């Protein structure tokens with residue numbers, strides 16, 4: 001792996017990801033996958049929070065929801081020789097699969113998803129993958145299920161077991177001769193609202209300095225950490241997030257979104273370092289300063305009117321979760337508890353209204 005002489009980041013990073021002026025990070029794969037940096041604990045707080053609320057593990061639902069995303073993500077990322085490899089019920093040579101999987105696993109490691117290794121691949125039967133330091137086992141298992149299904153054109157199931165404290169073996173097993181009827185993801189071409197976010201970028205590799213200064217990438221481990229707080233990050237396809245939330249909503253009903261927003265708000269309120277990093281008395285919009293380099297969205301405005309505080313974010317990676325995030329950040333910054341609500345004024349623009357109570 002080559003590292004940029006100027007900023008120290010792995011050279012391929014800037015080749016694969018583009019930071020745009022509208023607050024998004026877009027992958028340079030053929031589907032222009034949108035990515036968003038989230039804290040791994042944040043993701044787990046959301047998933048575990050729902051599991052606790054339901055009183056059972058939602059891992060199988062996460063895994064199932066991610067399947068189509070994984071299929072699509074890999075399809076668009078696949079190097080040419082894999083794309084030309086026969087799909088369907090023909091035996092694929094294990095060495096070729098292993099070589100290809102290394103490419104994909106490297107990419108995942110660069111995004112902070114941990115390290116993975118194909119242990120075994122038997123065409124038309126099963127595959128076993130060892131994952132170390134995974135950001136989320138059910139998400140990776142979902143990805144793997146999607147890929148195996150896509151390649152082999154069979155129905156599969158996935159399971160996993162812990163083999164060490166942070167190592168898991170995922171087993172993907174053929175269960176039927178036909179893949180399930182594909183639930184096509186709605187792939188409407190997303191139009192982003194234009195923006196004029198300016199991020200200073202490394203001249204050599206074009207990764208923004210705010211990224212290379214804020215996070216440290218241990219590619220061997222597949223782990224991204226915040227340089228100051230040590231918090232672990234992951235760059236997640238925004239679609240994974242959508243797919244899982246939609247899957248959960250379908251399963252648990254309409255109260256699910258507000259539950260997730262509340263969990264996000266609570267997580268930010270309890271963990272954000274914004275209280276120390278943004279001086280009191282700064283313009284309130286500053287608490288969203290990290291949004292553009294993280295791909296969370298474009299924080300276009302924030303203002304105070306009496307007891308109310310308004311925030312406007314364009315191109316949020318998810319309107320409800322970003323509203324929860326803004327609310328929690330504000331609470332962490334001010335040490336107060338607020339009432340919150342949000343509307344999507346026009347598609348792609350979310351307005352969050354906070355109100356101080358008593």
Ligand SMILES: [Zn+2]
Pocket residue numbers: 004005006007008009202203204205206207
């Ligand atoms: Zn650089």
